[in-house]
Amino acid sequence: MVEIEDYQSDAENQWCPGCPNFGILRAIKSALVALARKPEEICMVSGIGQAAKLPHYLRCNFFNGLHGRALPIAVAINVVNPKLTTIVVTGDGDCYGEGGNHFLHTIRRNPNITLIVHNNQIYGLTKGQASPTTDLRAKTRLQFEGVELEPLRPLATALLHGCPFVARGYAGDIKGLSDLFVEAMRFKGFSYVDVIQPCITWGTHTVSWYKERIYKLPPDYDLHDKEEALKKACEWGDRIPIGVFYRDDRPKMGFGDQFRDKIFDGRLTDLGFRKQQTIIEMLDIFR
Amino acid sequence: MIDINVVVSGAAGQGIQTIGYIIAKTASEAGYNAFSWQDYESRIRGGSNSYRIRVSEDPANSPLVKADIFIALDEKSKAKYRPLLKEDGILVDEQETGERIITVPFVDIAQSELGDKLFVNTVAAGALTAVMGIAWESLKEVILEEFSGKGDVIVSKNLTAAAEGYKFARNSCEGICPWVLPRREQKHYLISGNEALALGAAAGRCRFIAAYPMTPSTGIITFLSKYKERLKIFTEQAEDEIAAVNMAIGASYAGVRAMTASSGGGFALMVEGISLAGMTETPVVIVLAQRPAPATGLPTRTEQGDLLFAINAGHGEFPKLVFAPSDPKDAFHKIVRAFNLAEKYQIPAIILTDQHLADSYFTLDDFELDKVINRSYLANPDEIANYKRYQLNESGISPMLYPGQSHHLVCCDSDEHDEYGHITEDLELRKRMVKKRLRKTELLRKEIVPPEEKDISDATDVFLSWGSSRNAVFEAVDRLRENGARVGAIHFTELLPLPEYEFPRDVNYYTVESNATGQLGRLLRSEYGISVKRAIARYDGLPLDHMYIMEGFVNG
Structure with missing residues (x-):
C-alpha cells in the first residue's frame, strides 16, 4: 500500500506560486499511488528548466542531468534495470529544442519508459524567449516583432515515427491528467504525454485562452486510428484536443528486447564479474 | 638479426588489408615478432594506401619506413610508394622484370588456376610469404584459420591460390632473396589497440557501451x-556523441560499468557530459582515439593533438583521469585500471589513443591477466541508515549505491546540490561540495604510476614522450646510443593527475610528440617547472618512427 504522503519531499520548491506545474506534480503522485509504485521502485529523469526540477519535489530515485539530455540517460537506466518505473519529466525547450534529436531517436528506440513534457510554449527559467512550440507571430521577450518560425507539432512528429502511445493532457485538469498518466505508465513501450501547462509569468496566452479552446476527445474517438490521430495532432488554434490520441496495442519490439531475449533477461547489475576464463578464451582469438 | 619491412600498397578496395594482415599473421604463426601499421585515405574505393609489416626476431613494435620488400597492386601506388624501397630491396611485381625483381603474374595465376580474379590477393600473400623465406606450413595454418568461417570451398580455393603464389615466387627467389625464417616455437598475440581496449573493457567488467561511429574509434564498439x-x-x-556519453552516464548511475568511445570531433560533443559526470560523481570511461584535427582534419591518419584538450575537457573544476597507453597490452591494463579508478573515485576517466595505436597490430608475449584487479567499490546498502549520495566526509568519496538496489533513494543532480542530491543555493555548502570533489584528486594522485625512464642515469639529452610513441622513442634512444650519444627518455602514460616526480637536473629536454606545438612540453613546464629545449614534432599524419626522431634530434 502506497500513500500520497510517501512521495512527500523535503526539498524547497522553486516554482512560481500558482504555477500549473503544481497540478502536474499532484497528478503524477496520484497516478503513482494508483499504480502502487513505491519511491524506491521509481526513477525520475530530467534535464534543465522549471519542469525538470520536478523530481526534487517527489520522493523517489532521480537523475537530474543536463539540458536536453534526459532521454539518453533514461533509456540507459531502463535497459540496465527494466524493473524500475522510469519517468522522464521535461519541458518544451528541454525536450523539443535542446533535446530534439534525442526525442526523435528515443521514439525510434521504443524504450519502456514514460515521457511527460510540460509544454508551456515558452522558455520560463530564462525568462520568456520563444520555444519550439511558441505560436507563429507571438511576441516574446526576445522575439520582439513576433516569432517567425513555424511551431513544431510534437505529437504529429511522435506519431509519424512510430510512437505507440501519444497523448496530451491539461495541467488544469488534475483528475483527467492523472488518469492519462496511469494509462501511460501501465503501457508497455514508449508512452508520451504532452501536457499543456500555461505559464502564468511569461506565457504568450492566458489561462482562459487555453480553457476556452481545450476539449476532450469524444468517447467514440478511435484511438487505434493513426490517420485520425495525425489530424487531431495537427489541430491547434481555435480548438485544442486533449486525451489519448493514439495507442498501439500490437506487440512491438522495444529497446533492449533483443538483448533480453537472446543474451540476458534481467538487471544488468546482477551479472557481476566475468570469469577470467572468458577473457583468456577471447584473447586466444589473437594468438 | 632478422628485421624485415614489407610494404604492401594499392587502392582502397583492392584488398591490401587482407594481404597485409595475412602475412603479419603468418610471420607471427612462424614464431616471429610482427608489427603492422596502415596509412590510408578516407575513402572506400580508389586512392593510394599502404600496409606496412615489420617482421623481426626480437620484439620491435614500432614502424620502419624503408622497405625491404615492396608490392603495389596498381600503378598509382607503385609510383607513390616505390621510393620507399631500399637499394638492395626486392620488388614483387605483376609484370616488371629485372634485377632484384620477383615477377609473379598474380592475375594470370588467379584466372588460370582458380578461374577468378578475386583470389589475386591470396596469390600475392603466398608470393610475399615465399620472398620472406617463411615456410609454407605457417601460411597454410593462417589461411585455414582466417577463411574457416566461409566454408570448405572458399578455404580450399584460397589454399590453392596461396600455394600457387608461394611456389611461383619461391622458384624465382633462388639466389635473390636473402631471408630465411625457420619456424620458431614461440606463440605470440597479434592484436590491435582497439581490440585490446575492447577486451580490457570486458576484463574491467564493462557491461554497457554506447557510441557513434567515428574513425579510428569505431573498432571498439564493433568488436x-x-x-x-x-x-x-x-x-x-x-x-x-552527446547521446552516447549521456547513455553511458545513465547506465553507470543505474549500477553497471559503462563506456563510450570517439575521436576528437565526437569527443568535443561529449565534453558537457564529462562535466556532468564530474558534478554528479558518476564513473564513466571515455576512449578518445585521436586523429589529425582541427575539425574533420585527416580522418584516417594519426596525431597526438588532443592531449591538452582531454586534460582540460569539461567546464568547471572537478577531478578526472587521463591515461595514454603505449601499446595494446598497456591499453588492456590501463582501461581496466580506468574502470576501477573511475568507480573508486566516482569520476570520468579518459583513455587517449590515436589511429596508430588503434589500428596497428602489435606482437605481445603475455597479457599478465593475474594483474587484473576485480573488485567493486560500491557501498553496502545494509550498512547505511540514512543514505546521502553526496555525504561530506574526509576522503571526499561519498558512498555510491544505485537505484533499485535497496530501499535507499539515489538522487543525483547536475546543479550544485546538498548531501541528498537536491538543488542548493547555499553558498557555504557550495564551497564544501567543491572542496569535497577536489579532495579526491589528491588521493587519486597517489595511485598514479610515475613515467617510465629509459637510460637517464648518464644522459645529457632526454626525450619526453607520451602514449603510443613509446617504442619508436625507445628505439631511437638505442640507436643514438649505439652512435655514442648520451640520450635517454622519460615516457608518460598517466597524465592526469600527474604524479609526484623528480626530473633529472642539468639535462637538455626534447619533447617528442605527434603534434605541432609540443603539448606535453607545455604541460610538464606548467606542472613541474621544467624547461624544454626543443620539440621534435611530427604532424603530417604519419606515426613517429625512430629514424624521424633521430633525424629531428641530430639535425633539428
Missing part, C-alpha cells in the same frame, strides 16, 4: 557488439 553474447555486454549505436 564488443560482435562478441556481445559471449561477453554479455549491451551495445548501442547512439544518434550522436
Whole structure:
C-alpha cells in the first residue's frame, strides 16, 4: 500500500506560486499511488528548466542531468534495470529544442519508459524567449516583432515515427491528467504525454485562452486510428484536443528486447564479474 | 638479426588489408615478432594506401619506413610508394622484370588456376610469404584459420591460390632473396589497440557501451557488439556523441560499468557530459582515439593533438583521469585500471589513443591477466541508515549505491546540490561540495604510476614522450646510443593527475610528440617547472618512427 504522503519531499520548491506545474506534480503522485509504485521502485529523469526540477519535489530515485539530455540517460537506466518505473519529466525547450534529436531517436528506440513534457510554449527559467512550440507571430521577450518560425507539432512528429502511445493532457485538469498518466505508465513501450501547462509569468496566452479552446476527445474517438490521430495532432488554434490520441496495442519490439531475449533477461547489475576464463578464451582469438 | 619491412600498397578496395594482415599473421604463426601499421585515405574505393609489416626476431613494435620488400597492386601506388624501397630491396611485381625483381603474374595465376580474379590477393600473400623465406606450413595454418568461417570451398580455393603464389615466387627467389625464417616455437598475440581496449573493457567488467561511429574509434564498439553474447555486454549505436556519453552516464548511475568511445570531433560533443559526470560523481570511461584535427582534419591518419584538450575537457573544476597507453597490452591494463579508478573515485576517466595505436597490430608475449584487479567499490546498502549520495566526509568519496538496489533513494543532480542530491543555493555548502570533489584528486594522485625512464642515469639529452610513441622513442634512444650519444627518455602514460616526480637536473629536454606545438612540453613546464629545449614534432599524419626522431634530434 502506497500513500500520497510517501512521495512527500523535503526539498524547497522553486516554482512560481500558482504555477500549473503544481497540478502536474499532484497528478503524477496520484497516478503513482494508483499504480502502487513505491519511491524506491521509481526513477525520475530530467534535464534543465522549471519542469525538470520536478523530481526534487517527489520522493523517489532521480537523475537530474543536463539540458536536453534526459532521454539518453533514461533509456540507459531502463535497459540496465527494466524493473524500475522510469519517468522522464521535461519541458518544451528541454525536450523539443535542446533535446530534439534525442526525442526523435528515443521514439525510434521504443524504450519502456514514460515521457511527460510540460509544454508551456515558452522558455520560463530564462525568462520568456520563444520555444519550439511558441505560436507563429507571438511576441516574446526576445522575439520582439513576433516569432517567425513555424511551431513544431510534437505529437504529429511522435506519431509519424512510430510512437505507440501519444497523448496530451491539461495541467488544469488534475483528475483527467492523472488518469492519462496511469494509462501511460501501465503501457508497455514508449508512452508520451504532452501536457499543456500555461505559464502564468511569461506565457504568450492566458489561462482562459487555453480553457476556452481545450476539449476532450469524444468517447467514440478511435484511438487505434493513426490517420485520425495525425489530424487531431495537427489541430491547434481555435480548438485544442486533449486525451489519448493514439495507442498501439500490437506487440512491438522495444529497446533492449533483443538483448533480453537472446543474451540476458534481467538487471544488468546482477551479472557481476566475468570469469577470467572468458577473457583468456577471447584473447586466444589473437594468438 | 632478422628485421624485415614489407610494404604492401594499392587502392582502397583492392584488398591490401587482407594481404597485409595475412602475412603479419603468418610471420607471427612462424614464431616471429610482427608489427603492422596502415596509412590510408578516407575513402572506400580508389586512392593510394599502404600496409606496412615489420617482421623481426626480437620484439620491435614500432614502424620502419624503408622497405625491404615492396608490392603495389596498381600503378598509382607503385609510383607513390616505390621510393620507399631500399637499394638492395626486392620488388614483387605483376609484370616488371629485372634485377632484384620477383615477377609473379598474380592475375594470370588467379584466372588460370582458380578461374577468378578475386583470389589475386591470396596469390600475392603466398608470393610475399615465399620472398620472406617463411615456410609454407605457417601460411597454410593462417589461411585455414582466417577463411574457416566461409566454408570448405572458399578455404580450399584460397589454399590453392596461396600455394600457387608461394611456389611461383619461391622458384624465382633462388639466389635473390636473402631471408630465411625457420619456424620458431614461440606463440605470440597479434592484436590491435582497439581490440585490446575492447577486451580490457570486458576484463574491467564493462557491461554497457554506447557510441557513434567515428574513425579510428569505431573498432571498439564493433568488436564488443560482435562478441556481445559471449561477453554479455549491451551495445548501442547512439544518434550522436552527446547521446552516447549521456547513455553511458545513465547506465553507470543505474549500477553497471559503462563506456563510450570517439575521436576528437565526437569527443568535443561529449565534453558537457564529462562535466556532468564530474558534478554528479558518476564513473564513466571515455576512449578518445585521436586523429589529425582541427575539425574533420585527416580522418584516417594519426596525431597526438588532443592531449591538452582531454586534460582540460569539461567546464568547471572537478577531478578526472587521463591515461595514454603505449601499446595494446598497456591499453588492456590501463582501461581496466580506468574502470576501477573511475568507480573508486566516482569520476570520468579518459583513455587517449590515436589511429596508430588503434589500428596497428602489435606482437605481445603475455597479457599478465593475474594483474587484473576485480573488485567493486560500491557501498553496502545494509550498512547505511540514512543514505546521502553526496555525504561530506574526509576522503571526499561519498558512498555510491544505485537505484533499485535497496530501499535507499539515489538522487543525483547536475546543479550544485546538498548531501541528498537536491538543488542548493547555499553558498557555504557550495564551497564544501567543491572542496569535497577536489579532495579526491589528491588521493587519486597517489595511485598514479610515475613515467617510465629509459637510460637517464648518464644522459645529457632526454626525450619526453607520451602514449603510443613509446617504442619508436625507445628505439631511437638505442640507436643514438649505439652512435655514442648520451640520450635517454622519460615516457608518460598517466597524465592526469600527474604524479609526484623528480626530473633529472642539468639535462637538455626534447619533447617528442605527434603534434605541432609540443603539448606535453607545455604541460610538464606548467606542472613541474621544467624547461624544454626543443620539440621534435611530427604532424603530417604519419606515426613517429625512430629514424624521424633521430633525424629531428641530430639535425633539428
